[in-house]
Amino acid sequence: MANYEEELLALFRTLHAHPELGFEEFETTKAVRQRLEQAGIELVETGLPTGVVCAIGHGEGRCIGLRADMDALPMSEEADLPYKSCVPGKMHACGHDFHTAAMLGAALLLKEREAELPGRALIVFQPAEELCEGARRVAETGVLDEPEWFFGIHSYPEFEAGTLGLRPGAVMASVDRFRVTLRGVGSHAASPHKGLDPIPVMAALIQSLQTIVSRSVNPFSPVLLSVTHAQAGTTWNIIPQEALIEGTVRTMDEQERAEVKERFYRQVEGVCAAWGAHAEIDWMDGSPAVINDPGLCALAESVAREMGFEVRQQEQTLGGEDFSEYLYRPVKRPGLFVRIGTGGGYAAHHPLFTVDPAALWPASQYIARLAEAAMKKQR
Ligand SMILES: [Zn+2]
Ligand SMILES: [Zn+2]
Known part of the structure; x- marks a missing residue:
């Protein structure tokens, strides 16, 4: 087995900068493509301008999917690193540079073992995870049909390098988004009876929406509804025509997700009917919850322990991850999202977020070993 550590660290630093x-992700895509081509790895064309998909192994045996994401965030880096972001207003604050480098290392390691592999790996370097769109776009290209199981990785600042976070069941939430425009009738502030003030309708609606989770969801279920943006009016002496609220709904279960959406519509319609106002609802279904398969979780744990990683329980979060799309598109299939301890002390999306480079090479080796173990796993 060759040691790609220095090369991968150099790539990680370049991507980070x-x-x-x-x-x-044009330059990131180019760098990954070139290295895969140089290693003689088969590229799978998606037709998308960014992102890379490749395949290693043989047609016989099980095909498993592996996914890393590539994109950065629109924010300025504050950490004082020698390889700090050179682009003002852009930063790898979610570790996707680390994921790209770690997955490339895994691809190189799997390629070395290609003749001995009992199956095949389809590896996705995905664009635009932070836009919650990349996974769906890759799935729509039709290249994801083959894998029986899908594995995703993510850096995790809560755990030090050398530690992996695993947990069976739901680990991240579905991410739905709503916008409600309430239409009333404008008038002078002194003549409310001549108009239909949308502001008290908005206030009543916000209060009412808060009762969906507290009064109609099992208190043991993690469900969240946040109204995060409310807007109405322009000044002190005009009753406005319109009011707007925006927010998000998070759940860990598809049935609850559907029920919350239904109650949401009912409450908006009911509150508006009571006031005689009119509402327009824009509901945007985002990615589903990330549900870790218990059997794959046990496999990942045994591989981790064999390799000397410390294994800890991954925390559940109502944050979202479009990795879940791979568990539903184009078919429902089992998968696992693994957290790789990368230390650093600051949460993802923080301007001081950093990744401990010591986690990189072990991560590549772990992904490659896990992929091979998954190809061999008995059903
Ligand atoms: Zn992120
Ligand atoms: Zn991320």
């Missing part, structure tokens, strides 16, 4: 936002 030159962050690219979702669907603009």
